[in-house]
Amino acid sequence: MSIKKLNKDVFKSFVDSMIASDQSVVGVKEKVQAKGNKFAFGPLENADQLRLDYDVTLIPPKKYMLPQTETLLTYEVKGESKQHVDEQKLILVGVHPYDMIAINQMDELFSQDEYDTHYMTRRNNITVIACDVVNASENIFASSMETAVVEKGFDILLTDLGKGKEYVAEAITEKGEALLATAVDATDADDKDIAKRSAIQEANKKDLDKHTLNCKPSELSSLLEQAYEHPVWEEKAKTCFSCGSCNTTCPTCYCFDVQDLVNWNLKDGQRERSWDGCLLKDFANVAGDHNFRKQKESRFRHRLYRKGKYVPTKIGGQVACVGCGRCVGACVPDIANPVAVYNRLLEDIKP
Amino acid sequence: MCDCNSTEKSIYLPELAPITKVAMMNETEMYMHLDHDIGHKPGQFVEVSIAGIGEAPISISSSPTEAGFDMVIRKAGRVTDIMHQMQAGDKLGIRGPFGSGYPIDEMKGKDLVFVCGGIGLVPQRSMINYIMDNRADFGKIAILQGTKEFAQRIYHDELERWAGVDGVQVLETIDVAHDSWNGNVGVVTTLIDKIDGIDLTKAVNLICGPPIMYKFVLMVLQEKEVSHENIFVNLERRMKCGVGKCGHCQMNGQYVCQSGPVYRYSDLANIPEAI
Ligand SMILES: Cc1cc2nc3c(=O)[nH]c(=O)nc-3n(C[C@H](O)[C@H](O)[C@H](O)COP(=O)(O)OP(=O)(O)OC[C@H]3O[C@@H](n4cnc5c(N)ncnc54)[C@H](O)[C@@H]3O)c2cc1C
Ligand code: SF4
Ligand code: SF4
Ligand code: FES
Numbered sequence: 001m002s003i004k005k006l007n008k009d010v011f012k013s014f015v016d017s018m019i020a021s022d023q024s025v026v027g028v029k030e031k032v033q034a035k036g037n038k039f040a041f042g043p044l045e046n047a048d049q050l051r052l053d054y055d056v057t058l059i060p061p062k063k064y065m066l067p068q069t070e071t072l073l074t075y076e077v078k079g080e081s082k083q084h085v086d087e088q089k090l091i092l093v094g095v096h097p098y099d100m101i102a103i104n105q106m107d108e109l110f111s112q113d114e115y116d117t118h119y120m121t122r123r124n125n126i127t128v129i130a131c132d133v134v135n136a137s138e139n140i141f142a143s144s145m146e147t148a149v150v151e152k153g154f155d156i157l158l159t160d161l162g163k164g165k166e167y168v169a170e171a172i173t174e175k176g177e178a179l180l181a182t183a184v185d186a187t188d189a190d191d192k193d194i195a196k197r198s199a200i201q202e203a204n205k206k207d208l209d210k211h212t213l214n215c216k217p218s219e220l221s222s223l224l225e226q227a228y229e230h231p232v233w234e235e236k237a238k239t240c241f242s243c244g245s246c247n248t249t250c251p252t253c254y255c256f257d258v259q260d261l262v263n264w265n266l267k268d269g270q271r272e273r274s275w276d277g278c279l280l281k282d283f284a285n286v287a288g289d290h291n292f293r294k295q296k297e298s299r300f301r302h303r304l305y306r307k308g309k310y311v312p313t314k315i316g317g318q319v320a321c322v323g324c325g326r327c328v329g330a331c332v333p334d335i336a337n338p339v340a341v342y343n344r345l346l347e348d349i350k351p
Numbered sequence: 352m353c354d355c356n357s358t359e360k361s362i363y364l365p366e367l368a369p370i371t372k373v374a375m376m377n378e379t380e381m382y383m384h385l386d387h388d389i390g391h392k393p394g395q396f397v398e399v400s401i402a403g404i405g406e407a408p409i410s411i412s413s414s415p416t417e418a419g420f421d422m423v424i425r426k427a428g429r430v431t432d433i434m435h436q437m438q439a440g441d442k443l444g445i446r447g448p449f450g451s452g453y454p455i456d457e458m459k460g461k462d463l464v465f466v467c468g469g470i471g472l473v474p475q476r477s478m479i480n481y482i483m484d485n486r487a488d489f490g491k492i493a494i495l496q497g498t499k500e501f502a503q504r505i506y507h508d509e510l511e512r513w514a515g516v517d518g519v520q521v522l523e524t525i526d527v528a529h530d531s532w533n534g535n536v537g538v539v540t541t542l543i544d545k546i547d548g549i550d551l552t553k554a555v556n557l558i559c560g561p562p563i564m565y566k567f568v569l570m571v572l573q574e575k576e577v578s579h580e581n582i583f584v585n586l587e588r589r590m591k592c593g594v595g596k597c598g599h600c601q602m603n604g605q606y607v608c609q610s611g612p613v614y615r616y617s618d619l620a621n622i623p624e625a626i
Contacts, residue, residue, distance in 0.1 A: 072363045075402035078433075081444060083361035113609070114594040117359035228623065255598030258363075258591045262403045269403050271363070276591075278598060286589045290562060292602065292624060302601075310604040 001177050003170040004186040005193050011167050014183035015047035018091055023127075026064065027093035028054045044093070052094050052160060056137035056324060060251030061095050062106060065123045066275070072118055073271040077262055084270065085121045091179070093129045094158075097150035097204075098142045098322040100130045102251035104153040105322075108315045109254060118273075127175050130154035132200055136208050139325025141339055144213035147322040148204040156180055159197045168197045210325065211339040214346045217319040220308035223342065223351035228301075232344045237297035239333035240279070246303065246327035246336040247277030252311070252320045255283075278302050304341055362594050365400035365444030371419065372439055376505045379425055380470060381435050386419040387445065393478040394452035394585070394613045397422075398593045400444030404429050408590040408608070411448060412473045414480035423473040423505065449593040453478045453557070453613055454583070462490040462549045466568050468497050468539050468560020472506055474585055474612075475559050483516060490554075492519045493546045497539025497560070501529035520547060539564065540571045551575050557613075559585035565626050569616070579617035586612050586625065 006014060019025045027050045029042045038058035044050055075081040095103070103123075110119040130150060133142070142148040150157070155176030159168045168189050171177040180186070189197075215223065247253045257276040262269040276283065279299050284292040293299045311320035327336040368387035376382050389397065391411050399422070400406045407430040413421035424434045434443070455478075463482070465475050475494075482489045494513060498504045504525070514521035522542040524535035535542060539560070543551075556577060558568050565584055572582060588600040588607040600607040602624040619625040 072361065073402075077403035079402055079442075080367055081365055081400070081402050083364045085361070110596065114362045114596070115359060116594075116596060117361050118363070120359070254596075256591065256596070257599075258406065258597070260403050260405045271402070271405075273363075273597075276597070276599075283599065284589055286587060292588065298624075305603070310601070313604055 001171045001173075002180060003168060003189040003194065004180060004183065005189040006167045006169055006183055006186045008165050010183055010185045011164075012047040014186070015044070015050055015093070017182055018093075018179070019044055019046065023089045023091050025091045025093060028052065028057060041092070041094075050093060052131050052158065053134040053164065054094070055135045056096070056140065056326060058326075059249065060102065060324065060326065061092060061099050062103065062251050062254070064090060064092055064126060065103065065106065065119055066254060066256075069272050069274040070118065071270040072258070072273055074268065075271065076268050077266065081271070083117075085118055087121060087125060089125045089127075091127045091129065093131075095128055095130045095154065096133055096324075097130065098140075098145070098147040098324050099251050100128065100150040100153050101147045101318075102322045102324075103128070104150075105252055105311075105315050105318055105320060106254055107153070109311075112314065127156075127179060128154040129156045129158060129176075129179075131158040132160070132197075133204050133208060134160050136210065137325055139210050139328040139337070140208045141211040141213065141323040141325060142204070143206055143209035143323075144211065144339065145217050145319060145321060145323035148208045149201045159200055161193065161196050161200070166193075168193050208323070211328070211337065213339050214343050215351050217321075218317065219351035220319055220342060221312055221317075223345055223349055224305055224309040226349050226351075227345045230345055230348065232341060233297040233301040236335040236341060237295075237300035239335060240296045240300055241332065242279055242281050242296055242299065243332075244277030244280045245330040245332075247279055248275055249326040249330040251322060251324055251326070252307065253277065278306070300335075304338060307338060308342065363446070363592070365398070365406075365446045367442045368445050369442050370437055370439055373437065376423065377503050379503070380505055381424045381426075383422045383424060383434070383437075384413075384419055385422070385443065385445070388419060389445065389448050391415055391420065391448035391477075392452035393455065393481045394474060395448035395450045395477075396474070396593075396612065397445050397447035398449065398590075399430060399434065400446065401430055401433050402444065404433050406444075406446075406591075407431060408449075408593060410474035410477070412476050414477055414484060416481055416484035421476075423470060425470055446593060449608055450612055451610055454555075454615070455481070458555050459488050460490060462492070462554040464493045464495070464546065464549060464551060464554050464556045466495045466539060466543070466556065466558045466560070468564040469499065469503065470505065471558075471560035471564070471585065472496055475557065476506060476509070478557070479513065483513065486516070486518075490518070491549050492516075493549055493554075494519065494521045495539055495542040495546070496521070496523045497526065497542070497564075498524075499526045501525050501527070501532050522546070538567065540567050543568075543571050543575070551577050552581070555581055555583065557583045557585070562587070562626075569626075579620070580615060582616035583613055584616055584619070584626070586614060588612075
């Protein structure tokens with residue numbers, strides 16, 4: 001498949017023509033005051049709004065595959081239900097490698113065992129244009145998690161060769177190839193361009209390291225094997241608010257709640273699923289007010305075990321923390337940082 | 352956006368099935384039968400859906416050797432409250448069966464001890480009646496049933512029927528003495544010493560009851576030197592999807608909706624959140 005080079009103007013008209021097509025185009029836009037002065041994915045109206053030099057978005061792009069709230073079924077109250085599947089086509093521009101890897105993991109989780117057609121239909125209707133990181137965010141540790149570059153899952157990968165003046169764009173799927181072909185003025189990338197791209201990616205592998213995990217990600221599982229009763233859980237969780245922000249901002253958290261809504265006519269309604277979080281107090285409540293994870297330290301521990309041990313067993317050993325650092329910034333008492341917790345364990349335990 | 356049927360059927364879409372029979376078993380438990388075959392194994396459960404209210408995981412109480420399936424509903428909240436108002440002819444949404452069920456192959460040829468507390472008998476009955484219909488495949492059977500109060504007893508006719516079957520002993524107790532009761536009084540563990548002619552260490556022991564019961568039963572079995580490999584427990588967790596996605600039923604790395612709710616006790620050794 002092709003590897004092209006697009007200069008600034010060609011790139012802009014490429015994006016503008018996508019926007020003019022019948023597909024919706026979503027990309028990373030300017031920082032928004034209302035969103036804590038953070039970058040955010042949103043619908044693009046013109047190419048100038050796109051900010052491929054962003055550091056990190058407030059909410060990960062998972063919301064386009066697994067929306068905060070979505071309808072699973074529509075029904076007549078106490079009657080028949082019909083499945084509701086969103087089949088909207090979408091182009092998602094500017095997904096960073098760590099977020100792409102998180103999406104790849106989620107694709108595996110929603111398609112394995114029981115195939116989730118709600119997630120998968122959305123996913124299959126999305127064309128992803130990933131992009132290599134230009135500016136490291138305040139808390140990124142993708143270098144440690146081996147998620148600074150990505151090789152699959154996207155349709156096109158963009159790499160900014162310098163200040164947005166030139167991009168290398170590689171298509172790796174039919175969908176991506178067809179889309180990239182619409183950039184008619186793009187030229188074939190030459191060896192020099194590809195070498196420049198490799199240099200950028202190699203640098204990212206080392207430089208996206210605002211925190212450093214003191215072991216290999218593949219060693220986390222055996223570290224956690226021995227860490228269940230370690231004092232760190234209580235030490236850290238002491239100040240936890242059980243707010244669940246570390247769950248909602250995380251690109252790999254996918255637990256959900258399901259609720260029925262009834263419309264004003266009291267005749268019909270919909271069954272909706274929405275993001276849930278294992279840090280929230282009632283997550284494991286059952287009838288009789290019995291809570292299987294009553295203590296905040298047990299909920300705090302559960303999240304870090306999911307990332308480092310439980311979810312990896314479902315996806316061939318991949319660690320379910322991609323080092324985006326979002327939870328670090330989102331946690332007011334500053335206890336959510338997985339690296340801080342795992343490194344603290346490493347002081348006492350050999351993985 | 353569209354409500355059209357996409358290629359794949361949703362794993363969250365229930366199928367409507369009519370209730371064919373309901374009966375109150377006591378003040379809080381309602382029996383229901385649905386003439387709807389779902390191809391279950393003993394020990395599995397379904398998700399019952401009432402559109403506009405929600406879903407609840409409910410054990411299948413009957414053996415696959417019988418047509419349709421039975422459920423027993425305790426009023427506990429939104430879905431189960433509405434189920435209690437339902438009658439024959441009303442329809443319920445059903446998804447499933449889910450879960451892994453009892454280890455039937457391993458139980459064949461062995462003596463079996465069922466220790467049940469309260470409505471713990473409900474899922475166990477799916478296995479017990481399977482055994483009754485395949486009696487020659489299994490050894491001696493002891494069914495121990497403990498209920499808090501006399502008025503809360505369930506399936507008493509059936510307990511009597513089982514007691515009359517060759518090689519089956521039924522031992523029943525209630526926690527609180529009652530004028531109309533001249534059987535055992537005390538918690539279910541007091542029945543264990545009364546089991547006749549079964550070597551517990553060689554039998555498969557299957558426990559199902561309220562969370563508090565497990566610790567006491569397990570302690571007694573421990574004293575009797577029953578290996579943890581010969582003990583199975585039936586666990587309850589919060590469940591939202593039944594298909595291993597939503598995360599609610601998770602205990603450590605295990606998804607109860609998929610690998611449970613029946614577990615070999617020795618398999619729970621590395622699962623501190625289990626009991
Ligand atoms: C495998 C399995 C098998 C089961 N088999 C049976 C059976 O055969 N018969 C039977 O009667 N029951 C059975 N149960 C239990 C039953 O599923 C629960 O009691 C279920 O909650 C009933 O649903 P409901 O909508 O009626 O109650 P809900 O409205 O869900 O409320 C029940 C209770 O759950 C808690 N709860 C629910 N939602 C929340 C929330 N958002 N926040 C905090 N707490 C909450 C509360 O303590 C509440 O009192 C089974 C459960 C499992 C997991
Ligand atoms: S755990 Fe934190 S750093 Fe890791 S992927 Fe989730 S939000 Fe990002
Ligand atoms: S963000 Fe921090 S305070 Fe909030 S639930 Fe997570 S760990 Fe606790
Ligand atoms: S009930 Fe949703 S994962 Fe088990």
